[in-house]
Amino acid sequence: MIDIVDELNAIHRGVGKRSAPDGEKVTVLLRRSYPASAEDVWDAVTDPDRMKRWFLPVSGDLRVGGSFQLEGNAGGEILRCEPPRLLTVTFGSETSVVELRLSPDGDDTVLELDHTVPLEMAGSGAGSLYVGPGWDGALMGLGLFLRGDAPDDPVAAANSAEAQEFSRQSVHAWVAATEASGTATAAEIDAATEVSLAQFAPDIAN
Numbered sequence: 001m002i003d004i005v006d007e008l009n010a011i012h013r014g015v016g017k018r019s020a021p022d023g024e025k026v027t028v029l030l031r032r033s034y035p036a037s038a039e040d041v042w043d044a045v046t047d048p049d050r051m052k053r054w055f056l057p058v059s060g061d062l063r064v065g066g067s068f069q070l071e072g073n074a075g076g077e078i079l080r081c082e083p084p085r086l087l088t089v090t091f092g093s094e095t096s097v098v099e100l101r102l103s104p105d106g107d108d109t110v111l112e113l114d115h116t117v118p119l120e121m122a123g124s125g126a127g128s129l130y131v132g133p134g135w136d137g138a139l140m141g142l143g144l145f146l147r148g149d150a151p152d153d154p155v156a157a158a159n160s161a162e163a164q165e166f167s168r169q170s171v172h173a174w175v176a177a178t179e180a181s182g183t184a185t186a187a188e189i190d191a192a193t194e195v196s197l198a199q200f201a202p203d204i205a206n
Contacts, residue, residue: 004166007140008173015128015181026122028115028132032139036146038102038109042084044146045100054145054154055138125183126192132174133167133200167200
């Protein structure tokens, strides 16, 4: 059983816009603390044998300048890798960039995931609803794995009724974060919410 409320509340969510030399960006930020060392968390998010036990199988040339492919999901290029604190990759396209940052907090480790895409790709801050719930599920899966509660088949578990209910509530948490950010209109948020619910919780009444 997943404690959905606790798992959702464990994640901080932020949505923003920022200017860059190559154009305006939409940023999605997630932050969560784990009761493990930075070295252990780093190993869990970079070692293929451990990744497939909470996320997805990964293949490729896993070094800076190399590329990776998640089974049934996105691939990309590894831009920076500074164990055990920083990993930056492209994700799905060369202009979609995901950065993982790890920092110690006493005996715990704080993980920040920053996903940045061009404004023209996201449309508005409401684009957070297309990726945020998926990242919520990944951070939850990592937490379950680190405490020894990961399911035998994480891909199958992600499609379960319980996981879809988590995703349904996650979508609404991202709606609140987007509304608070002021980066999208109500109409943009409503449209993105409909698409996101159909993607992440297709079998749940929304």
